[in-house]
Amino acid sequence: MTSQATVLLSNPALILYAIAILFTIFRFISRTCLIHSLKKWWRSLEDKCYVYQFYKVPKFNENMQENQLHRQVYTYLNSLPCVEDSDFANLFSGNKSTEINIILDENQVIVDKFLGARVYWTNEKCSKTGLQSLILKIRKKDKRRILVPYMQHIHTVFDEIEQKKKEVRLFVNAETELQRNERWRSVPFTHPATMETVVMDADLKTKIKSDMETFLKSKQYYHRLGRVWKRSYLLYGPSGTGKSTFIAAMAKFLSYDIYEIDLNKIANYSNLKNLLLQTSNNSLIVIEDLDQYLGKTSTAVSLSGILNFMDGISSEERIMVFTSKENIDQNILRPGRIDVHIHFPLCDFSAFKTLASSHLGLKDHKLFPQVEENFQIGASLSPAEIGEIMISNRSSPTRALKTVISALQSNVASRVTRKLSGSGSGREMEESYESGKESQNGSVQPMKELKNLYGFLRKSGRKSSMDLLDAGERDNSNHGS
Ligand SMILES: Nc1ncnc2c1ncn2[C@@H]1O[C@H](COP(=O)(O)OP(=O)(O)OP(=O)(O)O)[C@@H](O)[C@H]1O
Numbered sequence: 292m293t294s295q296a297t298v299l300l301s302n303p304a305l306i307l308y309a310i311a312i313l314f315t316i317f318r319f320i321s322r323t324c325l326i327h328s329l330k331k332w333w334r335s336l337e338d339k340c341y342v343y344q345f346y347k348v349p350k351f352n353e354n355m356q357e358n359q360l361h362r363q364v365y366t367y368l369n370s371l372p373c374v375e376d377s378d379f380a381n382l383f384s385g386n387k388s389t390e391i392n393i394i395l396d397e398n399q400v401i402v403d404k405f406l407g408a409r410v411y412w413t414n415e416k417c418s419k420t421g422l423q424s425l426i427l428k429i430r431k432k433d434k435r436r437i438l439v440p441y442m443q444h445i446h447t448v449f450d451e452i453e454q455k456k457k458e459v460r461l462f463v464n465a466e467t468e469l470q471r472n473e474r475w476r477s478v479p480f481t482h483p484a485t486m487e488t489v490v491m492d493a494d495l496k497t498k499i500k501s502d503m504e505t506f507l508k509s510k511q512y513y514h515r516l517g518r519v520w521k522r523s524y525l526l527y528g529p530s531g532t533g534k535s536t537f538i539a540a541m542a543k544f545l546s547y548d549i550y551e552i553d554l555n556k557i558a559n560y561s562n563l564k565n566l567l568l569q570t571s572n573n574s575l576i577v578i579e580d581l582d583q584y585l586g587k588t589s590t591a592v593s594l595s596g597i598l599n600f601m602d603g604i605s606s607e608e609r610i611m612v613f614t615s616k617e618n619i620d621q622n623i624l625r626p627g628r629i630d631v632h633i634h635f636p637l638c639d640f641s642a643f644k645t646l647a648s649s650h651l652g653l654k655d656h657k658l659f660p661q662v663e664e665n666f667q668i669g670a671s672l673s674p675a676e677i678g679e680i681m682i683s684n685r686s687s688p689t690r691a692l693k694t695v696i697s698a699l700q701s702n703v704a705s706r707v708t709r710k711l712s713g714s715g716s717g718r719e720m721e722e723s724y725e726s727g728k729e730s731q732n733g734s735v736q737p738m739k740e741l742k743n744l745y746g747f748l749r750k751s752g753r754k755s756s757m758d759l760l761d762a763g764e765r766d767n768s769n770h771g772s
């Protein structure tokens with residue numbers, strides 16, 4: 292026997308032959324339903340060793356009213372990945388043209404796992420009455436431990452699915468005199484922006500997304516602390532940096548309706564409170580340009596009115612979003628009043644590259660170094676301005692980049708001209724916001740500005756002062772047009 296084995300092992304042809312046979316058997320098993328059948332047989336054998344409890348969830352009650360629990364369980368089961376593995380399933384087209392929904396067929400069994408226990412669901416259709424029921428089969432030994440938390444789990448997942456399916460609506464407050472019956476007017480919210488399309492620092496975006504997700508999951512926690520379940524965000528930065536676009540993306544991300552409050556249409560504080568009372572749960576309450584409203588000499592709602600409103604006298608399950616271009620009163624900014632501050636800066640080179648990739652399909656280009664150089668010497672345009680240039684020149688990426696470069700150059704030149712002549716403009720307010728990133732108090736950082744100015748003068752040293760003036764004039768005329 293030992294000598295036979297030695298002969299076999301010493302013969303490479305025989306070894307190869309044995310490997311080929313093993314490989315063929317393995318392929319045969321993996322490509323046929325043998326494993327599947329073996330698993331099924333093993334499971335039915337295992338089943339026979341346990342005692343089971345059955346629960347029926349009929350689709351209709353005795354008055355033929357729909358049983359909501361059936362709807363919840365059915366939606367939950369169809370969301371499970373194992374529906375794909377059931378022997379028979381239905382395919383339906385979804386809301387989007389590319390979407391296909393896999394729906395459980397009659398008399399199919401779904402196996403679900405919860406807290407380490409296995410449960411079975413059958414989508415049963417009575418052959419006599421044609422009425423549908425879902426039958427839950429659960430091991431008696433697991434019943435006490437998991438039944439209640441399992442049903443709660445189904446309920447939670449159902450709520451999440453419904454929330455995602457919900458059509459997002461945009462509500463705006465009506466004019467004061469029309470407000471007797473109808474305080475809010477709404478339209479379907481179809482803004483195309485999503486968290487993916489908004490250009491911002493990737494880490495910051497991830498942080499904001501997880502902040503919103505944590506908020507959504509912390510209802511019990513807030514209640515235990517006796518706190519109102521709300522969260523407020525301040526989006527601040529110059530015009531055209533994506534604040535309003537980000538609000539649209541937030542609403543999509545959360546599947547929350549947007550209630551945009553135009554403070555100019557509010558007659559008094561009670562008006563504001565009534566408006567708030569008529570907002571639904573799971574909504575984003577938005578007040579845009581808060582700084583401009585507070586900057587007015589006389590306003591219908593006082594600053595303290597807005598502060599009370601923000602402290603959430605009656606607002607539960609709400610997210611409030613304020614936008615602002617300028618620094619706003621410290622009372623509003625203190626912690627707890629606004630939970631998250633998000634700065635929307637003007638474009639830097641990295642944001643430019645993201646825009647070039649999304650708008651022009653460019654990952655790199657020979658003109659990129661020139662663009663970067665302009666950012667380094669202090670050029671600043673908003674994503675809206677750069678995005679517009681790219682969109683209108685999208686048929687020629689090179690022309691688009693050249694236009695961006697000349698816009699950046701004009702921007703630097705006009706800033707230099709303004710600095711030299713000592714005149715201020717609206718743009719300088721934006722600059723102080725940009726540098727406010729480092730200085731926190733919104734003051735312009737003289738060293739940085741000086742360096743930018745020095746860098747620009749060195750680079751444009753070869754140009755005549757006439758060129759410089761031309762660039763400045765060109766910029767002014769661009770702004771005017
Ligand atoms: N960060 C960004 N990411 C993607 N698109 C942007 C971004 N910033 C601006 N845009 C584009 O520029 C346009 C204007 O942006 P948006 O209205 O969001 O700016 P804003 O900060 O709200 O400006 P304002 O303060 O004047 O209201 C939009 O069409 C938007 O698509």
Ligand SMILES: [Mg+2]
Nearest residue numbers: 534535536579
């Ligand atoms: Mg805006």
